[in-house]
Amino acid sequence: MKRLLLTALLAVSSAALAAGTSAGTTINNTASLESVDDAGQDVSTPSNVVTLTVKHVPAVDVTPDGGTPDAPGQTVIGIPGQNGVLTYQIKNPSNGPDTYDLTTQTQPGTDPSKVTYYLDDGDGIFDPTKDRVVTTITLQPDEQRTFYTTYPVPTDATSTTSFTLTPVATSTTDRQVQDTGNYGRIDTQQVLRLTFTQNEAGSATSPGSVTYTHDLRNTGNTPLSARDLALTSEGGSWAYTYQVGDGTARPTFADALAAWTGKLNSSETLPVRVTVTAPAGLASSTQDTLTLSAAIKTVASSATDNQSSTPQRLTDTTTILKGIPGAVKSAQSCGTDPACLAPTAIPDARVAPNQYVLYLVTGNNTGNGALRRPVLKDVLPEHLKGVAFSGSVSSTDGQMLYSLDNRSWTTTPPSIAGAEGIEIYVGYDSDKDGTMTRDDTLAPGAKLNLKLITVVK
Secondary structure (H helix, E strand, O other), X not given: OEEOOOOOOOOOOOOOOOOOOOOOOEEEXXXXXXXXXXXXXXXXXXXXXXXXXXXXXXXXXXXXXXXXXXXXXXXXXXXXXXXXXXXXXXXXXXXXXXXXEEEEEEOOOOOXXXXXXXXXXXXXXXXXXXXXXXXXXXXXXXXXXXXXXXXXXXXXXXXXXXXXXXXXXXXXXXXXXXXXXXXXXXXXXXXXXXXXXXXXXXXXXXXXXXXXXXXXXXXOOOOEOHHHEEEEEEXXXXXXXXXXOOOOOEOOHHHHHHOOOOOEOOOOEEEEEEEEEEOOOOOOOOEEEEEEEEEEOOOOEOOEEEOOOOOEEEEEEEEEOOOOEEEEEEEEEEEOOOOOOOOEOOHHHOOOOOOEEEEEEEEEEOOOOOEEOOEEEEEOOOOEEEEEEEEEXXXXXXXXXXXXXXXXXXXXXXXXXXXXXXXXXXXXXXXOOOOOOOOOEEOOOOEEEEEEEEEEO
């Protein structure tokens, strides 16, 4: 929008907006009276000289013209963390040299104090190391120069953020003469970026399952939906289900993504769950490795910087854990001592009637997983009568339980004095619930011991 103050003298001049006669030019004009004297000779009598000086009529023209805040004359893309750059031309269409002050008008959300003007060095390419920062521009009549208007786009600006402004060029000769209303807008570039973490390692029984949870985080400045993402999996030979966010669990990663209808906003994290199910019959230490990939598939452009077009990969490694039971039994002689305080070896494995015999049974877990419901069992054979029994374990978190029928359990050994042909049970109650179930476990490397004192009939 151009606003010019014209004097009454030049209001009717056809050269008001053109360079025209240079300011300061003088126009001299002399008239004369033409007559004939008495002798019949022509006489020319000059008038006084009238001198006029052409005054400077300021004007300024900034292009591209016009636009409105909602429909600016030019729109450019600004990269977060860098300056957005608007390009303008300024021309002096007046009849004299002039200097123009550059100021800024902005729309809400744009800080005029952050605007910087650069005068192009003549190559038509913005280069802040070569182009000079200016607040005024001096032009000769009809001279035109390019200047750049820069505005810093914050590093954390969202893709929906815009900065709208117009430079204002004001003549220093007549400050009523200015050009304004040449709106330009800097739209923040869409930055698409995500992180996908992390590798997981777990264990399962055979059959059994384990669930891993991964974080898909939007580290860009643009919301992401399912149509923006590509989630894939490869490798592995077991069964899997996938769940993205609050979507329903599906048998493939792509199906799980399609079932998610949410929006992943900037700085938010989306949980991605993978449940790995191992089949029955796998050997201890068998492993399965599943590779997961996440990428953004939006095509990059000047307005969109896709920094995660290359898939980010991670792995879930599942190892089969199994408890492997083992048992060792030995016998020692207690002689005539029913308390067996000092047992000794039995020469040639021979015993005599009324001799007390100590049996030691050790159960161990040589596997890499928990051994479920660890119970040692012994049966009094013919020719032996019971005296007493007890148990111990190398673990310390649970408690020992005792039984004569493998169903009802007590924390103290029941009496077996004089009993014949009975079954004796010692169990490790790891969860301390007072009974033996599959939830009770003996850790890898742990040992369960049974001490049984008998007497030969």
